[in-house]
Amino acid sequence: MAVTGDVYNTGLLKRIFQYVKPYRAVFVWSVILTVLLAAISPIRPFLIKYTLDHYILAGKYSGLVNMTMLMIFMLILQTLIQYNHTLLTNTLGQSVIRDLRINVFNHITKLRLKFFDQTPIGQLITRTVSDLETIADIFSEGLISMIGDSLQVVVIVGVMLYTDWELSMVVLLPIPLLIMATRKFQKAIKIAFQEIRNEVSNLNTFLQEHITGVSIVQYFARERQEYKKFYAINKRYRDANIRSNWYYSIFFPVVELISAMSLGLLIWYGARSILAKPLDVTPGTITQFIMYLGMVFTPIRQLADKFNTLQMGMVGAERVFKVLDTKDTTPNEGRQKPEKLAGNIEFKNVWFAYNEDHYVLKDLTFEVKAGETIALVGATGAGKSSTINILNRFYETGKGKVTVDGIQIEDFDLDYLRSHIATVLQDVFLFSDTILNNITLNNAEITMEQVVNAAKKVGAHEFIERLPGGYQYNVMERGATLSAGQAQLISFIRALVHNPAILVLDEATSSVDTETELLIQKAIDNLMEGRTSIVIAHRLSTIQKANLIVVLDKGEIKEKGTHQELLKLDGYYKKLYDLQFSSKGIAKV
Template sequence: MSRITGDALNVGLLKRVFQYVKPYRSIFIWSVILTILLAVVAPVRPLLIEYTLDKYIMTGQYSGLLNMTVLMLVLLVLQSVIQYSQTLMTNTLGQSAIRDLRINVFNHITKLRLKYFDRTPIGQLITRTVSDLETISDIFSEGLIAMIGDILQVIAIIAVMFYKDWQLSLMVLLPMPLLMLATSIFQKAIKSAFQEIRTEVSNLNTYLQEHITGISIIQYFAREDQEYLKFKKINSRYRDANIRSNWYYSIFFPVVEIISAMSMGLLVWYGAKSILNRPLDVTPGTITAFLMYISMLFRPIRELADKFNTLQMGMVGAERVFNVLDTKEVTPNEGALAPEKLTGRISFKKVWFAYTDENYVLKDISFEVKAGQTVALVGATGAGKSSTINILNRFYEIQKGDIELDGIDIHQYELSYLRKNIATVLQDVFLFSDTIFNNITLNNPDISMEEVVDAAKKVGAHDFIEKLPGGYQYNVMERGATLSVGQAQLISFIRALVYNPAILVLDEATSSVDTETELLIQRAIENLMTGRTSIVIAHRLSTIQKADQIIVLDKGEIKEKGTHQELLKIDGYYKKLYDLQFNSVGISN
């Protein structure tokens, strides 16, 4: 992959952006045609005014004034219609292309490995998919096509000026090198300012996302004032970056006006002198037309600098967005196997796994779970219990060994099929800001209301859902804020049940609820486990005593395996955990 620099003239980057224009080729072509028409029409009005002044007003022949006035009005209306159509076309083109690109980016992000999100702030990704993409849309609406139009208009005006009077044209263009120098300096300065603005926007979004999500922690520990001061600093840096860019504009535009005034002054001086010396060659109409040409010439040149910077800002945004798209950390979906039914037999064979390099969190793990059995994973925090679940779902890839499902390596299964057959109920339940029904089905059209209600009854959650305003159409708000922890947990059980998985994973599913809700959840768990292979992660050893097999993990290694009674007889690691937990319970009581 070629290096992307954020340069407005990076042809490779522009080609990638314009790949998203291909479906809208006809809109693009019409945008270019209308842009060319605007450039051609622009010099006509000064020519008509020159002709009217010299032909009718200066000679006292007023009979043709009405016709010329009507002609200029028609031209003005035509120019306005073309301008409206061109603006509409370019904006439609930009927004259509960006819509497709945003969908592509979102689709890519949802397929990235969890490892990528472990080190990438969510606020940064939000910036990429929202504000950075908007800057790319400006490439079409205010950048490249508009620049082409301005360049064509400048060429057309200069051509007409030289055709009318080359000496007068040279005099008018005499200050132009100063304008080119000022524009060059401005472009370099504003590019740096724009890059700084994009960086600070990303920092601002990241900080806001993290601290609004964790607002409860901030309030629990009374950190509002300290976080306010941190935010104030980040916000000030963003303000300062914007002020710097505005400062560059506040210098550049007056400089352009001064240079424009110099051209007008030279025109008036040289034009008046020419009228006196050669009245047949330079007329008042010519001077008037040239005054209009100066205004029409400097406006697009001034805007060219602005639009060039818009293009640069779009390229900076494109660089950031394509860096996300170029991220190769996507879980490969090389498998195509999707049998009609899985029994749920799981085999771990000498599995080694590390999140980073060779700092293994799972070391030489081997065990087998027969179809329909329940296996429990126990151990201290950091022992490797959740990592075992993560690699079974292929959220992360193992470095050594094999994991098999029904005797077949998990890599041979189609990825979505694999994950649909492994339903995981987490301790920290995540609910979207949506209805209970949509949170259960995850907008899967294949799951009917009848199936949801039936699953809710089996779990024991139907009664409380029916009592909510709107029942299954009740909006739970962001992260399920309007539900209790136990209610949210029950909804996660329904979600697992309606997908009818072959394997059920319960990751500390009852640790955050009261005793009464825990009894309800335990009955729901029994219904869920029936006929399924189940993996239970639990700190409360009382919840796993009926498991067919208990695996004791410590620092990524299997220390013991067996049933509850077998492990107690060994009088080893599990027995110590059991005694420690139940003695502490007895003391607390």
């Protein structure tokens, strides 16, 4: 994956700072405290030097107490500023990424299905969790403290030069060496960090998929093979981490070495001049310089690290903004919101392709009158699900048009259109939440009474009541604690309480026991009552009741008519019917 996030990318930085705007006060205070910290840190060593030279060595012990009090005061002040500084910068970082994360989530939920067809879920999770976390570090550990560190270096070097410029020149001699080492380190570590980020994304994607699909792994006893794959990803992740740590393990001792050189120079030059011209370099100055050296080297060393934090934040930001910039949302320009929708649906010469020119629907033309039921039948891959996905505008048609009550679907307000079409998919998806919330989808307008009525109509009320907690029963992720038939019934209630004019039903093919089967058949009859329904039918009973059957084959309409008409025709449908139903003598596939 190409990663180009760069600290020098001012456009990107500006964009991140858009999110700082609501927290301007926090930001300003953080910077003020940073500057204060940098400004007061050189004071204590200076006080120590002064005490040493003017009181201790001069034998004036009377002023010692005052100086000590002053130093304690400075220490307390510094501690307080440090505390507030850490608190503020972290608050800023976390607030910024909370807002960003909400934006990202909001955006992701509006993206077209096509985007999700092409983007692994694990990758999106990495974007919204750990990539975002690196942006917070820009504020808590990166940018602001870099300003502070740089300032501290400048101030201390300034005070050193002021105190004794000759001595300063000597002890700062190894600094260019340090800067060179830092640059080298910083370049190497950047690449190592990028590798780490990529491997984190890979890890998340792999884990997400394999935990979701763990039953497949177990059914087919693929644990060993998957283990090997996971082992390989982990190894790459570990190696990337070790590489980055290796750079650190080289860099830190090098800095130590250079700072020892400075210290050596200080002692050499200091001792020499104390011996030669006793008044030139005082023991106080040497003590002060020893402390200052630490205060110059540590920030310079940290600057390299913080620069990387900033860099990683920028990389993270770039990736997150890339998701935000994905314009793959369904256009919502239609304004039509008729008072009532009768539900006359018409497909007129509709062509559709998921990927350019590879048409999976070819010239579909059919009509469903308000309140009637149409059954779509056809072999697997014939284009049944694709047909209903177009009606919802989950995917956009290539050519031709689809109208509801004579209005082209693109001209409807998108929310309006979708809220008037209830879709029950083949695979029921339930959230890890209560049955009630899974039915209402947190729509506060739906009352408990409506839910219970719908549940009774569908014939699911009894089984729900029997669950521990009834409607408050938590179904766990993807409805893991319910049977397939029960989950189906819940999804029917969900469709029913939303009381749509149009019902789209992709009948499940999964086998359920005879009792549940009867329940489901009855539920489907209730569901279709009084609405326009498009049903991808697998049950003979549903097919027989349809006003019109549309037989699809490789994206084309092969035959149209009622069950009896089509049987008489003795064509494709008859063959399909013989294959699926009559020979087995059962009413479902």
